[in-house]
Amino acid sequence: MNELPRKTQGLGDEALAMARPKYVGKAVQRLEDPRLLTGAGRYVADIRLDRMVHAAFLRSDQAHARISAMDCDAARAMPGVIGVFTAEDFADIPVISAPSRMRDYRATKCTVLAADKVRYVGEPVAVVIARDRYIAEDALALIEVDWEPLDVAADAESAAHSNAPLLHEELGTNILFERVFETGSADDEMAAAPHRVSGRFRIHRKTPLAIEPRSYVAEPDRANDGLTLHGSTQVPGIIRDILSGLLDLPGNRIRVVAPDVGGGFGGKGSLYPEEIAVCALARKLARPVKWVSDRSEDLCSTSQGFDETIEAELGFADDGTLIALKGQVTGDVGAYSIYPWTAALEPVQVVSFLPGPYRIPHYRGEVKGVATPKPPTGPYRGVGRPASVFVTERLIDMAAAHLGIDPAEMRRRNLVSETEFPYRIGSGIVWDRSGFAECLDEACSRVGYEGLRRLQQEARAAGRWFGIGIATYAELTGIGSRISVAPGMPINTGTETASIRIDSTGAVTATFAVASHGQSLETTLAQIVAEELGVRPEDVRVVHGDSGATSHGTGTYASRSAVLGGGAAIVTSRVLRDKIRRVASHLLEAAAEDIETGDGRVFVTGTDKSMSFAEVAHAVYSDMKALPADAREILEASESFDPVTGTTTTATHIATVEIDPETFAVKIGRYLVAEDCGRMINPLVVDGQVHGGVAQGIGAALLEELSYDRTGQLLTGSLADYTVPTAVEVPHIDVVHLETELPGNPGGFRGMGEGGTIGAPAAIANAISDALSPLGVGVTELPVTPERLFRLVSEARNKTDTEK
Amino acid sequence: MKPAPFEYVRAASVREAIALLDHDDAKIIAGGQSLVPMMNFRLAQPERIVDINAIAELSGIREDGSDIVIGSLVRHAEAMRSPLLARHFPVIAEAMHHVAHLAIRNRGTIGGSLVHADPSAEWPLLVALLDGEIVAEGPDGCRTVKADEFFVAPLVTEIDETEILVAVRFPKPAPGAGMAFDEVARRAGDFAVASAGALVSVEDGVMREVRVALGGVGDGPVRATAVEEELTGRVADKVSISDTVELACEGLEPETDIHASAEYRLSLVPVLVRRVLERAVLRAGAGAA
């Protein structure tokens, strides 16, 4: 697929122009790069409007407290301050609540600013509007709040107790949801299984940490009594739809635009109080209002992720055949159930994906989400799967060690095999045919697995701690309308629409409701449209992230944009191409079936007759003599695409680590990913997404943790304390692509934007456990910091000392 | 994350700077790499900032008889590249590699680092290891302070708010002394969880002068005097070193914070001390390694 077939060489222009695939699958350089790399990008922070004012939020420094009094007079009196606003100023805005059709789910009520009490450190309680941000922040220091501290249950375990202090009194409990998934009879089969391994696993809270923090500029349109919100968001369509209701403005008077966005990773995928506040204040003040989060605010107010304790047990036979799996997931979901995904998003996905790509006939998974006085959790790259894969892959390795089977072989014996697809796992997810075993085998062979095992023996003999870790996983991507991205969510995330038009100059503009924020969609969608329409990618302008340009669409998240946006691009391009062919059949006096397109030209096959897109457009729009009136078709098409179900993406990650036995520093050596994302649109982009994802997974495995003390105070409030991997901590990553069987969507695409983050924590946890296995130490808690390793090893050594 | 309002003045000479410091709440700014973050967090809210970056007399590294003198405005990056320092104190460049990141090393200064006095910072440890003397100038003239008197507590030094640190004097070590530095940090460029430096001179296979300094495990840099005393006069080999390194923990009471517990920090001390001593011995006599 990568090179033109040889026989096309030496053929005429027409044949070359029409050779397919010409762009899809090619390493096309990113079309957005010249803009972004030369500083011509436009981020929200770059937006400066006439009469614009600046917002700064006063945030709670209490985890759980009643606001008994607030004095804003001094702040209001400060020169340069335009206004200070508190909850009562937003009283006309309906309470925000994330509904779900899930049984046993309790939605929380959230106001724009905390009204009578606060529920986490960082919750906004007042907003100052001033001439500039400096003055606004000076004024914040003058606001006085009288707090009446309330009891704090800072972690999920204590908050789940029946006598725990309640965050939302009206709910009568801190448990926001509970759910059970069951297939077969896991309890009985587990009890009867010849072998069992189990553990209590913990993955700590993380922040998505985009380079660009959340930022908004609300621009009132006084002429039309309307509003434009320029927001660094992944979901402009979702925000437009909800704001329309909250602000009581019809969709044609409110527009949400995501300009260039510097990363999201899920953190810009939900509705935030700040974006409602700037919109409401812009309307109230009839002036543009700007708020750019600073890093400290970002760390305590952007949705957080991955905070679970998982008790799990795996039962298996003498030959390693898996029999039963049980899991109990407790999610520490933070203070509010976030809109639109709900607090159930992450923990329910953990329990849903726990059976993994394996044949496990009996499964019982229980999950509950507990409200705690911390910022709300929301989507974070990988959603649920980094935790579930960590647990399952650790259990598989533990089982392999228990039986003395090699971990790769243990997986081979249990992966769902070619003939078993479609395969329904115990939680109800259905895998379509994807290269589970193929990725594992390819990863082992490319990394030289046998050789690594020999190296390990030598290293061990020399007293070195060297380990090899494998993680094999499957995930559901590109989810259509039959499955909800989040459990029971009443909004449609399962369709995408493309509108493609050729204007009177012959230029192509393709409009989507997805919102690229680092995924390279301006390139990959252009490649697809170019391929289908017969133009060059650089000739396609991709418009995205603008709710004003589409009637419906949600945005970019959940590894959906290539499958759904790409699918919509294909079906729409085909409709438009047929229009071009029909029109051209008049102009070139040939049958429409004999007309082909390529390189921006229209050809009659087998002849030298051709014309450019510009000439066709001129004939349609401008030269009213060229076509009979009834043959003039406007060169536009708009089609929707719904993959109905989802498609399965799989990968195997293999990592080697070496641990310094004295300092417990972990160094990653080899890192290889073999992945099957179906047909690649652009291998450069796939590699980039894998690299970035693995870097984030390394953060989850080794470095990143938001730590809160018992009173609910954030201890990692800056990037000196919240440690993300830098270039130094990220090793060279090899990526191998497999295309086992194409899924049944128009492009044959599978989603892959999150995969790197899903596999890496498990692969590294397994590698570290493998390195430490002679000491009888295994990793059950992430991130596994040198401090944690020091403790694990010290405990193991003390134990062997006392046993001696 | 915007600083509170402040007045900014740029001084052209040490005398002028001292005059400008005669103000209720004035602070010197050098590289700004510690002060500006503190101001942005509003942990520091000085009313006046006295910029000393234009003062020529505070720059440069020079030889002064048996001393090497480093001006307070010398940047970490400059110290890292200095041929003069490389000749006499190769350990400085070795340690500077661990200080933060390129951009910070290009701005941050030795003077700022010493006055900021982070217990995990590299310069304080080096001053302790290399028997440096801090030269400060105030309204009443110049004085010198020895390392063991200079560091009072974390972020607190002997220097007065009316004074400027003008330079640091390092006595040249005995010819052929071997030196080494090492640290454990969470990531490249992070402040050390624990650090150690060593200086050893060896004569006829016997250690004559032994100096060991530790960082990150006390209120400031700490000299491991027990190790120094025990090793002086011992055979310069691995056995003597490993026999002795545990002594380095004597009297230490490191802090527990989110990056490391006191126990973990303490466990690193003998490891680092052994590593730097072994390396210093290897380098001793070999000139600048």
Ligand SMILES: Cc1cc2nc3c(=O)[nH]c(=O)nc-3n(C[C@H](O)[C@H](O)[C@H](O)COP(=O)(O)OP(=O)(O)OC[C@H]3O[C@@H](n4cnc5c(N)ncnc54)[C@H](O)[C@@H]3O)c2cc1C
């Ligand atoms: C992300 C990051 C990572 C870092 N990592 C490390 C690290 O690993 N190791 C390390 O050692 N440092 C590290 N630093 C700190 C850095 O080295 C600073 O440059 C240094 O601590 C302060 O030097 P400065 O010149 O920037 O001082 P400034 O920030 O300008 O001043 C610091 C303090 O010293 C005072 N001061 C400055 N110069 C004088 C003077 N001549 N006389 C009297 N008072 C003076 C100021 O008033 C202020 O109180 C890091 C900094 C950052 C931002």
